[in-house]
Amino acid sequence: MNLYLQSVICNLQSAISITGSKSETNRLLLLQALFPNITLANTSNSDDSEVMQKALNLDSQLPTSNSQLVDIHHAGTAMRFLTAYFAVNEDCEVVLTGSPRMKERPIKVLVEALQQLGAQISYENQEGYPPIRIKGQKITANKVSIPANVSSQYISALLLVAPKLENGIELTLVGEITSIPYIKMTLALLNEIGVDTNFEGNTITVKPLTTNPKPQTLTVESDWSSASYFFSLAALSNEASISLTSYKETSLQGDSALVEIYAKMGVETRFEENKITLVKQPNFKLETLNLDLNNTPDIAQTIVVTCLGLGIGCHLTGLHTLKIKETDRLEALRIELTKLGANISVTNDSLTLVATKEIHSNVKIATYNDHRMAMAFAPLVLKVPIIIENAEVVSKSYPDFWNDLKNIGFQISEL
The missing domain is CATH 3.65.10.10 (Enolpyruvate transferase domain)
Known part of the structure; x- marks a missing residue:
């Protein structure tokens, strides 16, 4: 048109x-999937958020069959956040893919960071790019490093799943940090549901959330x-x-x-x-x-x-x-x-x-x-x-x- x-x-x-906000909505949708007693208000009506919500499958159980295909089309945020989300969900296997342009957008930095923690992720076609096959694992390691000048969405993806990990995350950012406000947004939303975080120098620590947060409505x-x-x-x-x-x-x-x-x-x-x-x-x-x-x-x-x-x-x-x-x-x-x-x-x-x-x-x-x-x-x-x-x-x-x-x-x- x-x-x-x-x-x-x-x-x-x-x-x-x-x-x-699409940025806030997509972060909160992931947290809601991890902690279902969170309710959201004024969420984005964007395609990206609808794709994110559909992929998270909030109204039913996570896909468990082999090679469940999850297509996020053009939604870059969804690609990064869902890579981390599916990687830490035990007994869940998916192939995460997207549009032709999405298959040209790099994902290697995030994949390598998750692999440092013990995640099982492999490339279906070209190394470093979607589509990727993810076999969800229980993650116990908690120390990981990532270049600081990459898209903040890689960093936020790791931080958002950290409360569900047995030992949380201690994330070291190597070099000059890009897009600090988006990282701080992620940490603030984690704090809002009761997650303990610390951002000092180039190290971010997120503690595990051992009990579900209290039922609450978060307005975007x-x-x-x-x-x-x-x-x-x-x-x-x-x-x-x-x-x-x-x-x-x-x-x-x-x-x-x-x-x-x-x-x-x-x-x-x-x-x-x-x-x-x-x-x-x-x-x-x-x-x-x-x-x-x-x-x-x-x-x-x-x-x-x-x-x-x-x-x-x-x-x-x-x-x-x-x-x-x-x-x-x-x-x-x-x-x-x-x-x-x-x-x-x-x-x-x-x-x-x-x-x-x-x-x-x-x-x-x-x-x-x-x-x-x-x-x-x-x-x-x-x-x-x-x-x-x-x-x-x-x-x-x-x-x-x-x-x-x-x-x-x-x-x-x-x-």
Whole structure:
């Protein structure tokens, strides 16, 4: 499905309700599978979370037959978390697979870490990549090391299953740590159900949970990554007052850094009870942005597109994990932004955009099976009409995205 986006809107006034964070939801779904007396509220309605829930088989017993196939499609988080989950479930054997792109995304670092603990995991085709065969084992070893600069999802996968291990985990991170907020999110959610954790220097310790946590309902905060597109819309508008629910001023999500980042692009964030309101500041002086996004790489696409729309330059670093996402996001950004007339260059871990005042209109933006490519480019409709190819890909994290834009007043038609 290709969508043609137009807008005659200069002043944005709207209230949007965004479902729970995909990152929090997927972590809590795994913890709920380990400890079924946990109840969840405001969970994400994303494809990734639905795939995760289906694979965890929360409403029935775990699969025990040989070679049970578990297909997680494009869901990278599910691939990492489920690798650890099935590895520690005794008498459970699965083959974990996914889309063609998923079979190109490395899993070796996590597999080797689990093998250090005694897990039985083998590759069905190419070494280091899915599909993988997992034979669940009782894990008694607890000391393991992993490179610190890999995707934080590898680290979180190990931490999430640790309370179910006989001796917990003592995890050593080797080198400079990437995406610390996501690791801290995982530890905070573990603490919330009563798990004892410690993160000091490059060592993380998670104690086993010998008794089930008390019955409790955990409410998932709405997704800050999804909010990023409305920050972009506010920045690119003449006037804006966009309210989003449900958000907290003290958030577990690293992408809440949007508040500080978009303040540099003329967007004030006002917190009130369980909502935020994004207000465009008049006559705001814009300057080139220099940002290290090592802790928040998922909002890089939104930021660089916003800068293009504002006619300012940016230099973004800390982006090395973007090359192994749904697509090589750095290369995808270079190709699509160049179509729009941008002067952009990328390296393995950075992106530089030169300020330009002219944006080409009616450009077809390829999305590369990447939900964030579709949503990050959509706010440019406030500057020029654009076409988003394979627009349905947004269902991976934000199925209601196009309807929410229509409700604001955007003209969206299917080609």
